[in-house]
Amino acid sequence: MATSKEYIDFILDQLSSLEGITFRKMMGEYIIYLNEKIAAYVCDHRLLVKITPTAQKMLPGAPPAEPPYAGAKDMILVENVDDREFLANLFTALEPEMTLPKKKKPRK
Template identity: 40%
Template sequence: MASDKAFMDFVLEQIENAGLITYKKMFGEYGVYSNGKIFALVCDNQLFIKPTTAGRDFIGDVVEAPPYPGAKMYFLIEDQIENREWLNELIRVTVAELPEPKPKKKKTKNTRKNSD
């Protein structure tokens, strides 16, 4: 089941104070970014946060689940999704620990030489 835009809008509203937040729709679900770092997935209308040591320490009693079959385990945010202050702080500590995104390689045009 794909996530709906209304749920994604709710998540964005909840985390609006966590920094520069953007998202991309991917295969009916959403990737959530802060300053170019992907830190969360919204799948099946559930919020999954990338696991970090700082995030684990902040949450305490962590619930982990894969966002989709075959995925690595993420922190599943259920009860605290209504708590904006808590959620924004979780995102700040998580993003601070994540590595910077790798620079994208410049695309080169592949040209073929015609042999006559």
């Protein structure tokens, strides 16, 4: 089930205190960026972040990691999306562990 516009709007509102948040729609789901780095995926009304030492430390009781979509790497589900301050702190703490997306080579 594709993520609704209302849900992505809610997540973006929760992150509105952060500078540099952008998003991109991808086949009915969304990628959230922080300072041009992939910060999270929003798929099937779930907010998922990359598995990193900081994410594991800040989300110790998270359900088992799962892929956001078939064929993707496992990610950690963020259940506490109602806590605006926690989300801002989580994304800020994860930012140094995020990487810039690889540039696509032009087609020949």
